[in-house]
Amino acid sequence: MLPHKPYITAVCQRLNAARMKPAEWWIDDAETRGMYRYLNAVITLDPSGTHDDMPQDIPSGTPWPHGLLLIWEWHTGREEDIERGAAWTFAGLKADGSNEYPTSLSVHGYAAPAAMVEAARKVINHEIKPGHFHNFGAPGWDGGLIGESWERADRLEAACAEWETTRA
Template structure:
């Protein structure tokens, strides 16, 4: 049986994780995947869990009331081949959400970064989410952050290469 081919976003997500770790925001867990939704569209994603309050593994009763990020902060990156007449839109998107006790989330909110944001931009945006400079969106349909500072940082220096690899992956997956 042949080994599965590497996903096109492996190196990008590794660079983001390395930057988060170097900034003392080491992820407690992460995963990457790629797939398709019954022939409708293909997607790639990465999910990174941060533990800003160092309470991720504690029982709920052991975490003082009012502790921010008591169950962790989720950063997610998704890339979609898109739909011609509906969501999700084509291309990449970074989002964040606060984890709940059961591991679920509510109201994922777009991070104000480029879809192929530089790892440094993700670190800066994560810090702004942690300190509540960027807040979650209140409209489930819009998911726009409470933030008036514009886009944070620039794109990853290999964004064009990553975009081409994602497009090639999507074309190949869609043809299968």
């Protein structure tokens, strides 16, 4: 089992309890430029209820018409320009199934599930707006870090470090 599964499961359970049921979610380990392994997870939310609709059936102006991704990654720090540790980003899905460039989410890398609910609400309501490739970060958001770290963050960090020694 990948070390971040219990964490992402806890986040998804909290989203469910807050009536923001993920349309789908998955966890994995992946490669950066074919060289370094890292851990990741993607949670797809459907705040507009139109994720599975055909583009022509979605009313103009519908917010997040194709869905919203919450993306978690843990990196070893060996990659060029990528710091060691965990981080959350978000991105809107496009009609063709691809996604916008991810924007940093103002939460701890091991944010408490309740903090992820609060952050997701702020994104859905456009209090936190998506960035773009040349402006990585959350434009217009000056509300600081949202919420606290997960109470099991130290154990998760240790499990990720252990995974690194055996798999990375």
